Amino acid sequence: MRFVDEYRDPVLAEKLVADIRRRVTRPWVIMEICGGQTHTLMRYGIDELLPAQVELAHGPGCPVCVTPLEIIDKAVEIAARPGVIFVSYGDMLRVPGSRTDLFQVKAEGGDVRIAYSPMEAVAIARRNPDRAVVFFAVGFETTAPANAMAVWQAKLEGLRNFSLLVSHVLVPPAIRLLLDSPLNRVQGFIAPGHVCAVMGYTEYEELAARYRIPFVVGGFEPLDLLEAIRMLVIQLEEGRADVENQYVRSVTRAGNVPARNRTLDVFEVADRKWRGIGEIADSGYRLRPEFAAFDAEKVFGVSATHADEPPECIAAQVLQGLRKPVDCPMFGNRCTPECPMGAPMVSSEGACAAYHRYRHFHTEVAA
Amino acid sequence: MASALTLACPVPLAPKDRILLGHGSGGKLSAALVNDLFLPLFRNPVLDCLEDQATLSVPGSRLAFTTDSFVVKPLFFRGGDIGSLAVHGTVNDLAMGGAEPLFLSAGFILEEGFEMEKLRRITESMAAAARDAGVLIVTGDTKVVERGGADGIFINTAGIGRVREGLSLSAANARPGDRILVSGTLGDHGITILAEREGIGFDSDLRSDSAALHRLTADMLAASTQIRCMRDPTRGGLASSLNEIAARSGVGMALNEESILIRDEVRGACEMLGLDPLYVANEGKLVAIVAPEDADAVLQAMLRNPLGRNASIAGTVTATNPGYVTIRTSFGTSRIVDMLSGDQLPRIC
Structure with a gap:
């Protein structure tokens, strides 16, 4: 199949792995930020192909995982109200808040619908003028332009029954948090390709210069990731700290300027709490004041309640690449995808869930 | 040391008080419904064969x-x-x-x-x-x-x-060394339905594989007395059928990714929607577990029937990793093909 098979060619993969082996002379820790990349690495077993000196640490880039409990609780509260149609990407429905999840709300009579795009939610609002339609706007910089466009369109059409429950987070502040930590082990980053397709990669140039650490913008297919790892190993071995772009078929240095402009027409940068990590300054988006009428938190007056994570969960360390999912005593026994105790187990893109889905018998067999 | 109470799952995802859509998915929630409610109350020797x-x-x-x-x-x-x-x-x-x-x-x-x-x-x-x-x-x-x-x-x-005298096929019969035979391309029915439901147009002739398979199974049974078990991988797909057999027989299942046929249209749709075709429903396909010495004879019988013309030997039953289905990727690595909790959910990105 075109545009897929050429990025999954086992012969080319072997060549890339051989080249990485040839070039690596000492241990390096490389982090992929994005959960989609973690998923590919696990699905194809790319970490098993790499020489032992190259260690992959899995980053905090799973939007489902890092959505705080409080926001899920608000989603549940809004979705359960009569007259509401609550629209969401599919994988948010199974994410537990502090009491319940959206699937349970649906079973109890809430009108909860799965969509592939926020524009579907706008269309639902258009067709149902007597119902309040709320879209769960979750994600990194990648999904922000479409959500911004949905609000923009709703305002243009004068739709008064459409709003967003916003939980948008940004990648660079999370990287800064990791690199400022005295415990940091990461020496090179695979920057998230789809985030950079929107944002470009000038932000990463600032990070590379400030922290003297290399970045390679990487794609999501197995060969993309192997190539990105190879480029990082070359930089690390040569002592360089540049930003390079492996994912040239999708990413330019400037990114998608119209998409970014529309995003900033509608959203402004704000502090955000990350599940498993905590509050990070200027790490997300909220709706600008002139779009307050489209802010579901304001429309429905849902109040922030504080919810605690289980104290045994090592999510914070997993999300910062300090420990691996299998290092957790709860992994695979008390904490599973059916019954997640912490953020990285809740979505298929979370590091713990990816390990559990594709790897858990390795640990059981070894035990 | 934390008390056992604080270690309890904060939000069990299979709450007992309501039926969720996932209870109809063919995954873990469906199995729990059968095992926890229906079986204990209806229990008898015929039903217990499962x-x-x-x-x-x-x-x-x-x-x-x-x-x-x-x-x-x-x-x-x-x-x-x-x-x-x-x-x-x-x-x-x-x-x-x-x-x-x-x-x-x-x-x-x-x-x-x-x-x-x-x-x-x-x-x-x-x-x-x-x-x-x-x-x-x-x-x-x-x-x-x-x-x-x-x-x-x-x-x-x-x-x-x-049923002919002496014939006894069961998901509990698989043994290490047996071969896993699949009758053709996977996911055609599920993706056809999904595409029509979601209004995703395909510029292709993809259609449901819905078909009656009893003549194919008769051909297979005529070719061998060493067929251990057969399943039609409907909801939950091939992955769920094989997980069931692996669990019931206490064996591992090692699939070979390159031997599993998936149409380009189905692969393309799955790529776009973030789905895995191994979990997508079929309505005219079967998977058979066959003793190694008869695997080729059964495969030939399948290939001669129009409903089995794309049949292949997709893997082997193993003594290692009992209860698990694994798949060997084209990269030479292997990963688990787990039973899903409920339906597959489209991912955000």
Whole structure:
């Protein structure tokens, strides 16, 4: 199949792995930020192909995982109200808040619908003028332009029954948090390709210069990731700290300027709490004041309640690449995808869930 | 040391007080419903065999008996409709036990206001499918519920078939060394339905594979007495069927990714929607576990039948990793193919 098979060619993969082996002379820790990349690495077993000196640490880039409990609780509260149609990407429905999840709300009579795009939610609002339609706007910089466009369109059409429950987070502040930590082990980053397709990669140039650490913008297919790892190993071995772009078929240095402009027409940068990590300054988006009428938190007056994570969960360390999912005593026994105790187990893109889905018998067999 | 209380799951995802959509997915929630509710209350030696059909010994003959309900949306799709599906699904559940299907029942639950013209088309399609399969629809029932009490039409069919003396296929029979045979491309039905439901247009001739498989199974059984078990991987797909057999037989299942056929249209749709074709439903495919010495003879028999013309040996039963299905990727690495909790969910990005 075109545009897929050429990025999954086992012969080319072997060549890339051989080249990485040839070039690596000492241990390096490389982090992929994005959960989609973690998923590919696990699905194809790319970490098993790499020489032992190259260690992959899995980053905090799973939007489902890092959505705080409080926001899920608000989603549940809004979705359960009569007259509401609550629209969401599919994988948010199974994410537990502090009491319940959206699937349970649906079973109890809430009108909860799965969509592939926020524009579907706008269309639902258009067709149902007597119902309040709320879209769960979750994600990194990648999904922000479409959500911004949905609000923009709703305002243009004068739709008064459409709003967003916003939980948008940004990648660079999370990287800064990791690199400022005295415990940091990461020496090179695979920057998230789809985030950079929107944002470009000038932000990463600032990070590379400030922290003297290399970045390679990487794609999501197995060969993309192997190539990105190879480029990082070359930089690390040569002592360089540049930003390079492996994912040239999708990413330019400037990114998608119209998409970014529309995003900033509608959203402004704000502090955000990350599940498993905590509050990070200027790490997300909220709706600008002139779009307050489209802010579901304001429309429905849902109040922030504080919810605690289980104290045994090592999510914070997993999300910062300090420990691996299998290092957790709860992994695979008390904490599973059916019954997640912490953020990285809740979505298929979370590091713990990816390990559990594709790897858990390795640990059981070894035990 | 934390107390046991604080270690309890904060939010069990399979709460006991409501039915979730995931209870109908063929995954872990479905299995829990059967194991925790139906089985303990209905328990008897015939039911406890847990096959796709019950085999009943009555003096003079052995009978297979099964039932299935059909709630597909949309009612009409490329390659079939709810009527033909209701016949094929029950015929196939009988066929997987090696039975020759003989008689079906048909129960209709109709929503007030459902168009008579659609009911006629569905009934004609059922009649044609039964005729083609050589089974008789010998009893039936109709109930009408108030508008909103059902979604148009639900159909239940039950089926009775005859099982040859001495034949005993069971998901508990797989042994290390056995081969895993798959009758053709995976995911055609599920993606056809999804595409029509979501309004995703494909510029292709992808259609549901809905078909009666009893002639294919008869050909296979004629070629070998060493078939351990057969399953039609409907909801939950090949992954769920193999996980069930692995668990019941206490063996591992090692698949080879390159031996599993998936149409480009299905792969493309799965790539776009973030789905794994191993979990997507089929309605005209089977997976068989066959002793190694007979695997080739059974494969040849499958290849000669039009419904098995794309058959392949997709993997091997192993003594290692009992209870797990693994797949060897084209990169030479392997990963687990787990049972899903509920339905596959499209990912954000």
